[in-house]
Amino acid sequence: MNYHQVKEWLARDELQPSEMFSILSEIASQVNDKKTHNEGRDLVIRTLARRHLCGEFETKILASLVRTVGLYPYLSPMIDAVEDEDLLAYELHRPDGLDAVFHSLQARIYYQLKAGSNVVLSASTSVGKSLLIDAIIALEKFKKLTIVVPTLALIDETRRRLAHKFRDRCNLITHPSQVARSDRQNIYILTQERVRKRIDLSNVDFFVVDEFYKLDLRRDDDKQRAIDLNLAFHQLAATDAQFYLLGPNVQAIKGLDKYEFHFIPSDYSTVAVDVVQFDLPRNGDDRPNKLVELAASLNDSTLIYCQGPGSATKVAARLVRTIAVSKDVSCAATANWMAENYHPEWQAVEAMRHGIGLHHGGIPRALQQHMVRMFNAGAIRFLICTSTLIEGVNTAAKNVIVYDRRRNRSLLDFFTYKNIQGRAGRMGTYFVGQVYILEKPPADDEVIVESPIGEQTEETPISLLLQLGDSELSELSRARVNEVIESSFLSAETLRLNGSIDPDVQNKVARKVYDLLANGDTTLIWRGFPKQPQLIASCELIVDELAGPRLRDLGITSGRELAWHLNTLSRAEGLTGYLRAVAEGARAGQSISDRVDQALKIVRNVVSFQFPRDLTALNAIIAEIAERLEVARPDYGVYCEAAENLFLPWTIAALDEYGIPIQIAAKLSPYLNRRDLDVTLSELRRLDLSQIEALSEFERALVSSVQVSI
Incomplete structure (x- = not known):
């Protein structure tokens, strides 16, 4: 029998125990043939899903096949049926100092890393690539390790995993304010932007880049983040540290x-x-109707991929009409809290009442993390997501529905599609994943990742080249850099300091600033917190010259509008009051839920991220021009930090990264240190929540779940 025939045989609902020996015999033929070994491994995995039909003798055969295809972790549940020879192989696949068992690919990589080799591994999501990081840490061979991940959500997930295993002996550093300890193994878990800002990574022993394909400028919608990742890799690799990508x-x-x-x-x-x-x-x-039909027929955890937040919200609204209200009390508790702290008409609230989670760029970070935990625990059956979830965060999903064939406005390429498909199934939980593709999938294509530092062309961004040393530039790139510097109105130092902004844009802003200051207009010269005209003037330059297209996509078309968002958010009512003000501004016929979604994206992507970066760059440009004209220099640093922390004490705002929504963090603020994050976290871990009357039952439960992970 061939692979497809055995696969169909295994999938039969009426499969009987008496048939298992014959099935295993057919699988053994596939496994022992080099040409069909991989298909044989697939059949072994499918048989594990029907292991309850195996008797004692068949279980021993299955265990032998599991060993032959190298899936040693799957021997654990049937260890009593394992022969001595198989048991020896099982024990030999244990890493040093870690309670785990490797499969054959993991073991191969482990021994290469242990021997000091650099490794770049490309393998499917389900392979367990991150376990190798834990095994390297467990060796205690390296005193200083850096793990570079693409998102703050992955920082939190990685931190939680490592804290569970190594809290007593490792110092986990995730925030810019935290520092190394001489008495512990130091593990930095950082985004590429945070790597670039640190000055204490020159003596790293070992570093990891997760999702290394983002080095390729063609693979990331945000080119600046790809540039930052390349520079972060370049910075770490320059230390001669061993690496694992x-x-x-x-x-x-x-x-x-x-x-x-x-x-x-x-x-x-x-x-x-x-x-x-x-x-x-x-x-x-046809497509939405098929989605509803599938949702009604699927009983296990299901991810639904949508191209963007708008599509995700529409899918949630459609499913809410056909799926009954969830009986899980945690869904009702979460929905009630969301309604009170965001807005009762927000679509995500009603979706949660029906056991449907949403995960996209408009969902606050801590709430995203809570929804992923609910999904993995089985409290919600559906999680509607965009690429925010697909890129790295681990989920336990039996099924994946690819609703859209696009990512934002672009068609999905084969690489992204395979990445989404890889979310179906979970090692040890769901042996067989199901993927449902509603539109036609992209054509198969070879994926090649190019690092632009090593492959410099005329297309390599000048903002990247400006950050490199002369010896690292090709002849072509050196000529391009020299031409930019020689013709620049600003100094090379300022151009490099504002590396995230194209030099032509910087020079355009500088000439505007020069004209204003030369004519006696000093509105842009301010320190601390600006007055309203000063804030509007700074925001006008940002909207008009630095971040216009991104802001316009979020409905911000003027500096006055950007200043309104900043001012409203900075008031005493905080995020909840800001969202209320946004909702009250809805025009007739305009969806309040859409307004709330848009406002939350402004808070996350603009106020706490892009705006502080742009304002810092603007400060550097104005400072140089002011010095040239011999007028007072500005200092926007205090306001940049305030906006980045959503106008909360910075240690309290940082708790959002640890899974505590800022509304709850604000209630905890009187009980926690506001100057040292490590002290804040230590106090949070020991906090007696029963004594804090301001917390609801839901909030106590959520904070309690965070306490055990820090």
Whole structure:
């Protein structure tokens, strides 16, 4: 029998125990043939899902097959049935100092890393690439390690995992304010932007880049984040530290030729996946109707991928009409808290009442983390997500529905589609994942990642090249950099300091500032917190010259509008009051839920991230021009920090990264240190929540779940 015949046999609902020996015999033939070994491994995984049909003898055969295909972790539940030879192999796949068992691919990588080799691993989501990081830490060979992850959500997930295993002996550093300790193993868990800002990483022993494919400028919608990642890698690699890069579905890598490393592209998998393709049209009712039909038939945890927040909200609204209110009390408690602290008409509130979570860029970070925990615990059955979830965060999903064939406004490429597909199934939980693709999938394509520092062309961004030393530039790039510096109105120092902004844009702003200051207009010269005209003047330059397109996409078209958002958020009512004011400003016929979604994106993407970056860059430009004209220099630092922390004490705002929504963090503020984050976290861990009357029962439960993870 061939692979497909055995697969269909295994999938039969009426499969009987008496058939298992014959099935295992057929699988053994597949496993022992080099040509069909990978298909044989897939069949072994599918058989594990039907293990309850195996008798004692068949279980021993299955255990032997599990060992043959290298899936040693799957021997644990049937360890009593394992023969001595298989048991020995099982024990030999344990890493030093860590309670875990490797499968064969993990063991191969582990021994290469242990021997001091640099490794670039490309393998599917289910392979367990992150366990190798834990195993390297457990060796206690390295005193200072850095793990670079693409999002703050992944910082929190990684921190939680490592805190659970290594809290007593490791110092976990995730925030810019935290510092290393001489008496502990120091592990920095940082985004690329935070790596770039640190000055204490020159003696790193070992570093990791998660989702390394983001080095390629073509692979990230935000080019500046890709540039920052390349510079972060370059900064860490310059220390000669050993490295481990990991990511999915890459067949080749270019631009890292100056480093010695083992590139290991692998199709090894620990779960099996069935793909059902419907080829439905984008427009019309066929696709939404099929989604509703699937949702009604699927009983296990299901991720639904949508192209963006707008599509996710529409899908949630449609499912709410067909799915009954959840009986899980945690759904009602979460929904009630969301209604009170965000807005009762926010679509995410009603979705939660029906056991549906939303995960996109408009959902506050701590609430995203809470929804992922609910999903993994089985409290909610559906999690509607965009690429915010697909890129790295671990979920336990039996099913994935690919509702849209796009990512934002662009068609999904094959790489992203395979990454989404890889979310179906979970090692040890769901042996067989199901993927339902409503539109036609993209064509198969080879994925090659290019690092632009090592592959410099005329297209390499000048903002990246300006950050490199002369010896690291190609002849072409050196000429380009020299031309920019020689023709620049600003100094090379300022151009480099504002590396996230194109030099032409910086010079345009500088000439505007020069004209204003030369004519005696000093509105832009302020310190601390600005007066209203000063804030509007600064915001006008940001909207008109630095961040216009991004802000216009969020409905901000003038400096006065940006200043309104900042002022409203800074008032005593905080985020809840700000959202109330936004909702009250809705025009007739305008969706309040859409307004709330948009406002939350402004808070997350603009106020606490892009605006402080732009204001810092503007400060550097004005400072140089002011010195040239011999007028007072501005200092926007205090206001930048305030906005970045949403006008809360910075240690309290930082709790959002640890899974505590800022509304709850504000209630905890009187009981916590406001000057030292490590002290704040220590106090939070010991806090007796029963003594804080301001907290609701839901809030106590949420904070309690965070306390055990810090």
